[in-house]
Amino acid sequence: MKYIDEFQNPDLARRLLDTIHATVTRPWALMEVCGGQTHSIIRHGIDQLLPEEIELIHGPGCPVCVTPLEMIDKALEVASRPGVIFCSFGDMLRVPGTDRDLFQVRAAGGDVRVVYSPLDALRIAQENPEAQVVFFGIGFETTAPPNAMAVYQARRLGVRNFSLLVSHVRVPPAIEALMTSPQCRVDAFLAAGHVCSVMGTQEYPDLAATHRVPIVVTGFEPLDILEGVRRAVTQLERGEHTVDNAYPRAVRAEGNPAARDMLADVFEVTDRAWRGIGVIPDSGWRLSGRYREFDAEHRFQVGAITTTEPAACRSGEVLQGLLKPHECEAFGTTCTPRTPLGATMVSSEGACAAYYLYRRLGGTPTPTTAEATHVG
Ligand code: SF4
Numbered sequence: 001m002k003y004i005d006e007f008q009n010p011d012l013a014r015r016l017l018d019t020i021h022a023t024v025t026r027p028w029a030l031m032e033v034c035g036g037q038t039h040s041i042i043r044h045g046i047d048q049l050l051p052e053e054i055e056l057i058h059g060p061g062c063p064v065c066v067t068p069l070e071m072i073d074k075a076l077e078v079a080s081r082p083g084v085i086f087c088s089f090g091d092m093l094r095v096p097g098t099d100r101d102l103f104q105v106r107a108a109g110g111d112v113r114v115v116y117s118p119l120d121a122l123r124i125a126q127e128n129p130e131a132q133v134v135f136f137g138i139g140f141e142t143t144a145p146p147n148a149m150a151v152y153q154a155r156r157l158g159v160r161n162f163s164l165l166v167s168h169v170r171v172p173p174a175i176e177a178l179m180t181s182p183q184c185r186v187d188a189f190l191a192a193g194h195v196c197s198v199m200g201t202q203e204y205p206d207l208a209a210t211h212r213v214p215i216v217v218t219g220f221e222p223l224d225i226l227e228g229v230r231r232a233v234t235q236l237e238r239g240e241h242t243v244d245n246a247y248p249r250a251v252r253a254e255g256n257p258a259a260r261d262m263l264a265d266v267f268e269v270t271d272r273a274w275r276g277i278g279v280i281p282d283s284g285w286r287l288s289g290r291y292r293e294f295d296a297e298h299r300f301q302v303g304a305i306t307t308t309e310p311a312a313c314r315s316g317e318v319l320q321g322l323l324k325p326h327e328c329e330a331f332g333t334t335c336t337p338r339t340p341l342g343a344t345m346v347s348s349e350g351a352c353a354a355y356y357l358y359r360r361l362g363g364t365p366t367p368t369t370a371e372a373t374h375v376g
Pocket of ligand 1: 344
C-alpha cells in the first residue's frame with residue numbers, strides 16, 4: 001500500500017475483522033498505549049466492530065494529559081514573570097492549572113506564544129536577546145528529540161537566554177508500572193508506533209517476557225490498529241508473549257540512532273510524576289549535567305512548587321484504563337472541552353475529549369457542533 005487512505009480501506013478492514021472474529025475464543029483486554037490510537041479507535045468505531053470478547057482499554061500515552069498539575073503551575077509561574085517569552089505548543093495553553101491556564105496568563109499581559117517547533121522558540125530567543133525565552137518541553141520519546149536538538153543548538157550557538165521547562169516521559173517504565181499494579185487487567189499492549197520509530201523495539205522484549213504480555217508495535221490508521229489487534233489476539237490465543245512489529249513502514253528494531261544519540265547527549269533518565277498516577281521511577285528525562293544551565297526549573301527557581309490534584313477529576317483512573325471517560329460523574333456536565341476539569345478533556349489526544357467529540361456520551365447531553373469541534 002502506498003497512500004494513507006489505503007489504510008482505511010473498508011474491504012481490507014472487513015477481512016481483518018473476520019479473521020479476528022474467527023480467532024478469538026475468550027475475553028481479552030488490550031491496551032492501546034497512545035492517545036492518537038485512542039482517537040483513531042473511537043473516531044472509526046473500531047472498538048464497536050471487534051468481537052465483544054475484546055475490550056480496548058485506553059492507555060496513558062497522551063503527552064498533554066500526563067503532564068502533572070504541578071508542572072502546569074510551574075509553567076504558569078514562569079510565564080507570568082516580567083521579561084519572559086513563554087513558548088509552547090497550542091494544546092498546553094488550555095490545560096487548567098490550579099487556578100488558571102496559559103491563555104489567562106496571556107490575557108493578563110504575559111507574553112505567551114504558540115510555536116510549532118522548539119527551534120522556533122530558539123529563533124525567538126536569538127531575536128530577543130533582552131528577554132528570557134522558555135519552551136515548554138513536554139511529551140514522550142517522540143517530542144523529546146527535537147527539544148533536545150533545541151537545547152543542543154542553544155549551547156552550540158551560545159544562546160544563553162533560552163531555556164527548556166522539561167516534563168518528558170518514557171513509555172517502558174509506564175508499562176512496567178501498569179503491569180505491576182494490583183488493579184492491572186491488561187492482557188496485551190498495542191505499543192505506540194511513533195515512539196518506536198525513535199526508540200526502536202529493543203526496550204520491550206524484557207517487559208514482554210517478564211510479564212508474559214504480548215507487545216505489538218502498532219500504527220494509527222484503522223487497518224494498522226486492526227492488524228495490531230489481530231496479531232495481539234493471535235499471540236494471546238496461542239499462549240505466546242513476544243514483541244511483534246506490525247508497523248514496519250515506520251519502525252525499525254534499532255529505531256532512529258541519530259535521535260537516540262541526541263537524547264543520550266542532552267537528557268538523563270529521572271523519576272517523573274504522571275498526572276493522576278503519581279511518580280513512576282525512571283519514567284522521565286531531565287537535562288543532563290552538561291545542559292543543566294538551560295533548565296528553566298532551575299533558572300526560575302520553581303522546583304519547589306507542589307500542588308494537589310482536584311478530586312472531581314478522575315483522569316488518573318482514565319489514564320490507567322480503570323475507568324471509561326463517560327463513567328466519570330463530571331463527563332459532559334461540569335467537564336466539557338469548553339470547561340475542562342482535567343487534561344484528558346483538553347488534549348486533542350485525550351480519551352475524555354475523544355469520547356466527547358465522537359459522541360460516546362453515556363446518556364449525557366449531545367454537544368453542540370461548536371463544543372464538539374473545540375478540542376485541542
Ligand atoms: S471527564 Fe473531565 S473530570 Fe472526568 S476524568 Fe475526564 S477530564 Fe477528568
